[in-house]
Amino acid sequence: MTIRPRALAGTAIAALASVLVLSACGSSSEPAASTSAGGDAGALTVYSGREEEYMEPVFDAFEKETGTTLDVRYGDSADLALLVGEEGDKTPADVFISQSPISQSYLDQKQLLSQLPQAVLDRVPANLRAADGDWIGIAGRQRVLMYNTDLVKPADLPKSVLDLTDPKYKGKVAVAPSNASFQDFVAALNQIEGKDATNAWLAGMAENGAKSYAKNSAIAEAVARGEVPMGLVNHYYVLEIKEDDPKAPVAAYRFPGTDAGSLFLVATASVPAASPDKAKADALVGFLVSDAGQELMIAGEGEYPTATGVAAPKGAPSLSKGDYPAYDLTGLTDLKAIAEQIRESGLAQ
């Protein structure tokens, strides 16, 4: 029983240490409690469907400029949108950043978003933001077919994304069925080709042994390693692989003409109506489309700026107007139905 005093001291120290550690963590990373309770005015909570790697520099710059602390929950865009939908007026999120327009429109339809200030909206052309001003495009991306140049000859690439169901491509194509950009693509395909054709394409892809990955970045890594010869991703994943290893055997292929596989999509930002600090939340969204914010986002990811007057990054495929499939970006709304449509097609998640 000689250990008694020591055990007592040990317990006391452990308890004290945990309280100290957590209060330290609490001050920097956990004011969600107070935000949702409407208490602490210092911090903003951000739900970000865009990865930490790309958003952190932008957030850091905002924190430095304004002195506002940001607490960020990173996750899948669709997941976070559904979460905000479920949370409703209890959501701790002051700002929701999504990879896709469909997740925003879903919340917009449920009337869970608040209108952004006109000055912020005016930074971006009208076709890249919601008609009611509830969300705004913050960066543009081009859908491409990424392929491994050691495994695929350019001559063997399909003329249209619809051709990927050809037996020639059996087991050779990677998709990210639960990813926001893929959901956007399917929603747009519904608009462009009709729902039946879209269903047939999805089922055809499943039957053709399309390989499922959780994220675009996982597809990019897999194509670069040669795990799978090609995959449907956004253009900047190719740039990113090239940046890490200029000799990586990967290239981006843009389906010719106005093929549905060559969509132009936007990442988006909004302010949930439940945010207790709308002024600060609006300021963050404003920062994302400011010159400084746009430069930072482009530098990180190689995306296209959405704000007028900011130059596109080097190395990105050139954008020529009229060369894109026509669809209504702001008409992509039915997130749950699209997710269900993809799941029922048999494309495994």
Place this chain on the structure above:
Amino acid sequence: MNWRALGATALAVALTVPFALPFAYLLVRNGQDLGGLWSALSDDRLVGPLLRSLALGISVALAAAVLGTSAAWLVARTQLRGRRIWALLLCLPLVIPSFVGAVALIAAFAPGGLVEDLLGIGWLPEVSGFKGAFIVLTLLTYPYVFLPVMARLRGLPPSLEESARMLGRRPIEVFLTVVVPQARAAIAAGALLVFLYVISDFGAVQLLRYDTLTRAIYADRLLDPITSIALSLVLGLLAVAVVAMERRSSRVGLRDQARMGTPLMVPLRSGRIPAYLFLVLLIGFSLVAPIAVLVFWAIRGLANGSSDATSVVADPGMIIEPLLSTAGVSVLTAVVALLVILPIAFRSVRRPGRLGEVLAGTVVGGFALPGLITALAFVFFTLSAPGPLGALYQTLPLLVLAYVVHHGALALGAAQSAVAGVPARLDDAARIMGKGRLRRFTGVELPLMLPGLAAGAGLVLLSTAKELPATLLLAPPGFSTLATKVWQAAELAAYEEAAIYALVLVAISAILTWFLVVRPALRSWAVTPVAGTSSTGVDSPITSGYPEVTAP
């Protein structure tokens, strides 16, 4: 009954309520929407995942039973050299959480990974799906069978085996016809525990993409909450039924034996090489291989660096924040769990009876419910609750509450035996000397109980540090633990990063396991090699009520 006793009972009952909350919520919520429940249950959305959960659970339980029993017999009953070292190594896979095992398997077979480097082959087998989940879970769970069976075999009277051998049976026949039947209860108990572990597992099946119930519940939680909650009820009922079975069977079979004589040691003779080979391969695949894969990726990552400035690969200092969060929240949970559990333990031990059993059973029920479901119930409950309860959503207190509900039972057994270990005459003596209740508690009981309570709190700490699904669902924004960091990196296929976080997590888990589980087990083995040490080895409150670790 006086007022004080009534107060103690009321306190114990009140503290037990949160443990019943998740399951009660599932019942109420499903009860409110019987139509939704029925359509979800009659849908093929239930049948497929349910069958897959059962198939995986049963096959892993069987495989773990075979591996664990064979290893236990070799260690406990044959003339094996280095018996204690083998016993120690064979327990160690317990320190690897299932999602870390899955990351190791995926990373091993990823192109550019260890297998390709070592074998130099271009074609790699697909490791996801049933195959991958089966391999990972079997290799990580066989200790749940190994430990109780080893303890049981060490406690078995040797007379039957001696007779069988004198009658000319070969060792393998003796094993199958005499040893296995006698150890049946221990094997069944271990296998049930494995089954429970597998059907509750979220991390491995999610990463390896095998569509079990937990995976369907997670995927549907936002897209189709009604189905998700209906499936949660099904899985919850299954888990609770398994635990009820387990508790009944262990009450019957495990704790009755006193040892008679020295156990018989079978000479291995020509079976020596296969025996050692079996153990080496088992430990190699379940312990050495995963660690080697993680070390391989971690070293490669640290050597190559990364262009991603937010990656721990580029800046090893990034490890500190999740490390502190993990340590802080785990210690806090352990302390809170102890405070909550102690009054319940007092009530159930000091006034044995129906109510005490119900209270203890409710706490164990909180453990039985898979962590994913507990967390999901708290998410939905706080989202729909008004006022201060609703304000708990995505806050640290709620996360700790969910942890306590899910892991608190781990401290219950220890706390109960600590309470039982306080001699009543000391309390009486203090009372006669006129000491009040509080003084008797702080001056007499608490010091006597502390070592036992610390061990119980330690088990809670260990499990909380490894917890994944509840942390994913309930952590406040910006709060990440080592487990969620491993998870995020694995989802991005950033194996270098996942490996670094995973190694740190495994190291912490190994240190805690050494002090809390292995050392006491080895010590008690050295002193009294009797059946019952089993319960000390497995971080489960189910197998037996009163673990020996805690005896002061």
